Amino acid sequence: MNLRPLLALLTLALAACAPLQPPQKPPEKRYTAAELLALQPADFAWPATSQEGERALRGQALADIRAVLSLPPGPERDAALPQLFGRVAHHNAEVSAARTLLLEALPTLGQRDAEYQRALLTAAHTLYPAESAPLLWPLLPQLTASKPFAIAAYTLLQADPGAVPRLLDLVQRQFPGWADDARLTALMLRLRPSAAAQPPLPDLLAAPLRPGFAVVYSLQRPGRLQMGLALVRGADGRFVRDASGQLFTSPQLALARTSLPGTITNGNTPQGLFTIVGAGTATNPSIGPTPYLHSKLPVEATVAEFEHADAAPAAAWSEAVYGSFLPESWRRWLPIHEAWLAGRAGRDDIIIHGTTVNPAYYAGTSYFPGTPQQGCMVSSESWDPATGRLLASRQLTLAQAYAAASAREDLAGYLIVVELPGEGPVTPAEASALVLAAAR
Known part of the structure; x- marks a missing residue:
């Protein structure tokens, strides 16, 4: 097992959850919906997730830390x-x-x-x-x-x-x-927090945004110290369900290691609206090879990318343009504009991805088995400690649920991150009640 390239990657300072592209690596793979749907966990391996690989990487990192301390x-x-x-x-x-x-x-x-x-x-x-x-x-x-x-x-x-x-x-x-x-x-x-109450969440779940596009909803707790849930609404406006008719939900963590707010580099995933412009395979060593969904903030993405228009709309970015995607009841609620502020502040590369980080590092935390990284939305994955091969992936399941519901080969669509008041991890029962209310 050749770990030298991974050891080299570990030394890079990661400015965000961006897919890194070191010179020695080929351009990342981009996926159509059909390609994404054909994938299986067994298609992926990452040597650093094996027991041998993890030991080598951690050993090198500890040596580097102690060298500076000395x-x-x-x-x-x-x-x-x-x-x-x-x-x-x-x-x-x-x-x-x-x-x-x-x-x-x-x-x-x-x-x-x-x-x-x-x-x-x-x-x-x-x-x-x-x-x-x-x-x-x-x-x-x-x-x-x-x-x-x-x-x-x-x-x-x-x-x-x-x-x-x-x-x-x-x-x-x-x-x-x-x-x-x-x-x-x-x-x-x-x-100076607003005293205004959060608008009804069913309004947001039912909002058309732009008709004909699939939407990922990431329901998170304030503070992000608990696991959230991702839901998928299809291009037909209906939420994805499994074969038994139960609402599809997938645990997801939107907490950064820094716990800083979403307008700060490497802070938590900002609350609000993103566009989705496709899927790809990252070369960031903490993300691994499982395809990510490529979400972009306002300003990072053009208005045309948000509209998913062939020609650029005449309008330039403004808070009013951002608000036009939201239902009327949510447009003046300032916390949902955090994504707009984050884009203006220069944040970018906040994507929906898997993880090669060992969850054992976070045993005992309120968000275990989540693995916080640098501001993205992270889904858990299980890797074989003997071989480094992917055994199971909530990220792949989520990406494929989105691809099947999008009805678009380019995977264009939307993401909404919204905080759900309450305590403890967001539960499927909570999500199901909100989706039911949105359908009324």
Whole structure:
């Protein structure tokens, strides 16, 4: 088993759940509906999911982490910190040992560029919010870019929900034009939440969006710390059911390792409307070879891609164009516009995919057996520890349910991510009740 290419891939810093295309890899495979429907789990293998492959990859990652931890203070160690904390979070390893390096670096971030700030502040939010909070208050006035500022603010809110008044005042003084910045708009919505009640979910499930296209609905809990469910509505407007007549549902996690909001790089999947423009096989080592559904945000996708039009519509992107896809009762409910804000903020490559990450890393969590990654919607898969061959895949089942319901070889359609109030994992019974109400 040759693990060298996979070891090389592991060293890449992943900016999103994007399908990586290293130079040594051929272009990814794209699928028609017919090709997707013909696939079986046995068609796929991924050496890194075998016991031998996983041991080798984890061993290399731990060696890389410890090599950085052993570096003396100086430019070489500073340059290695962004990748270090990414690996620490991914492998949940050497968290305590790396803490001191982060806490020492935080007061110096005012002299760093925005991307370096983003990486270390993300580590603070993900791994050390309580310990980092005292160091972030004096740092905030030095953060002139909205993304690092917002990450620091979310970290302070995580450590102390009572920080709201102070942060409200600081945002308005430090960024008087905050309303023109999507990240700061989202932050202000968090600081000043709307009192409006969520519109009826059956309205959203029954919404035509654009007639004749299939839709994936991803029902998630607020906070994303529980498993959600994916449903599929066919091009004919009816929800997919199994042979026994039961509603098709597939567990899905829309939680990022960072737990940051959807307008922030590598944050949770934003709530709202996406377009689906096909299916492909990624080369990202954490996603693996199972076909993903290629979803795109507004702005990332053109209006034409959202309309699935042969010719580009005359209208440019605007919040009104985004709202035109939603039912009237949902158009003015701001949380469902998070996807619009995320697209404006530059997020992209948030796709519907499987996973090669061992769920055992997350045993004991509220979302087990889910495996959070970098902001995409992730379905569980089972891989043979002896051979690395795919045994079962909820991702493949979901993608094929969508392909069968789409009636389009190009797999064009839509995705809606919406939060369902409540506690615990989203259940098939909840989904069935909502679908029944939507049909009335």
